[in-house]
Amino acid sequence: MRVLVTGAAGFIGAALTARLLSRGDEVHGIDNHNDYYDPALKEARLARFAMHPNYTHLRADLADAEAIGQAFAAFQPQRVVNLAAQAGVRYSLRNPQAYVQSNLVGFVNVLEACRHGKVEHLVYASSSSVYGANRKLPFSVEDAVDHPVSLYAASKKANELMAHTYSHLYGLPTTGLRFFTVYGPWGRPDMSPMLFAERIVRGEPIDVFNYGNHSRDFTYVDDIVEGVIRTLDHPAQADPAYDPMQPNPGTSNAPYRLYNIGNDQPVPLMRFIELMEQNLGRTVEKRLLPMQPGDVPDTWADVSALRRDVGYAPDTSIEQGVKRFVDWYRDYHHLA
Template sequence: MKVLVTGSAGFIGFHLVKHLVNRGEEVVGLDNINDYYDVNLKYNRLANTGIHKEDIAYGKEVKSENLPNYKFIKLDLTDQEGLNKLFEKYKFDAVCNLAAQAGVRYSLINPNAYIDSNIKGFLNILECCRHQKVGHLIYASSSSVYGLNEKMPFSVNDNVDHPVSLYAASKKSNELMAHAYSHLFNLPTTALRFFTVYGPWGRPDMALFLFTKAIMDGENINVFNNGNMKRDFTYVDDIIGGISKVFDHSANSNPNWDGQKPDPASSKAPYRIFNIGRGNTVNLLDFVSEIEKNIGILAKKTYLPLQDGDVSETWADVGQLKSELNYEPKVSVAEGVKNFVEWYKEYYAYKELEAFA
């Protein structure tokens, strides 16, 4: 297949590009390399895929030196003209849109970034897919869309009309926009609601990265909601395995969809929503204990109240992804944290540290 992966300098996008190339697809990666977090990490991910910083220029396609059938282009989703040219040139069979302004708390500070990237940018992707008759659009949604929902585990069949952050609202908006295009233009679309993805090359604004850095630097870690937090931590390899299965199963209409009892996760149109997580909820302090075990240092903790825009618990019902696409997450939290800490030490060249009580 000819595949476009947007957000290819990002955490999940970087891993997905390598997976798709290894399974034989022709892949184009796109990213605007913004400075929401350390751009050096983004450039180093790109370098790992054979794309070097000195070769990158806006709008210029760069061929990988070590991954066959991979090219990268620095482009912004709001650049409608640039996107149109790219889609016209490659006639993509499938698109995986992972590019977005991420982060719940940042949406309280810079809301316009979320409208530009997650709404306007996503509209441009939809329009390009529509006009170039792309066979399947897969896109990143988020567990944050569940908002004030307290029914656990979170099910794609439940209502998600009470977001608690603009980020969450933008992701719910993407699902609504995608349904309109699936209905109007018969464009197959699949939303993936990611649940707390972690692993090597992860984002520096996520808990595992923040905790690891602080513990190794001898600084306090911030533990919100006084430690009463639970997350469905999902290792990146399991996420990539799930996305790969979605590539092989385009969204179809649900012949049993009932307008009298509408299922939010499917439609008469070729439209699907899946949760993609591990399907287990882990206490945040237990997660911290795994980090401490692998670093060999006990964390100094600062307990704080729940932050605005955050929720105390997430837990994915992944039953539909399992039953329909045979999705099976395999990596335990213990194994996943170990892999991350080993990567972090190597990437930042930390020496082994002695444990202390």
């Protein structure tokens, strides 16, 4: 297939692009290469497949409607995976405008391009952050998500609503995937695995929020990519059992779906840190701090709908995943 991937130089986008190319798809990647974190890491990810004969790349911002429209018209993708976004809960407290431009303006540009390009299926990144103040675990796509606790979460909830509108008005099949704490090789420097690794290597204390009482549904990147591809290959369809008198937030009478994509096995944050220390061969001080604004104490994905519909089955244990991440980290940073 011809697949357009936005955020192709990002953590998940690069891993997905490599997998799509390996199975024979033609991929056009779009990324703005911004400096939210070190662009050198993005360039290193791209270098793994940039010269592949079935890959082309465009440096452009999703908020540039003309550039996005031209890219779609030239490549004529059959399917689209939108992973480009301004990420980060904490950064949204300092720079909210970045989220409006990338996650709202940018996303409507993608929706418009998909509509006019008659794209067969749009798969887009949502986030576990949409569950916000919810406390019922595990988080289910059938739960209401009307109480976001960060602008980042609100922007992802808005994406789901915008996608439904296009599915309803124009028959565009859309599937939103709520990612749960993705980690692994080539990960983002602003996320806890990379931050923990850096501090452990340097022997510096780790800041542990919520006094260490967090748990997270850590999901290995290869499992995420497998789920994205399985979803991409199953375009959303209208739910014949959808009842407008008792609406299910995860489906619709339009070709629209929402899924959680996680490991379905929450891990205490302190256990994750312990595994990092074991694999890096040293222990460090933990500074126990209060909960940060915009954060949530626990996440846990109910992935039963994704298992049922596309056969999603994450199989990387936290022990395997942390070891693979640390092995990559050592190699990338030339550590003994």
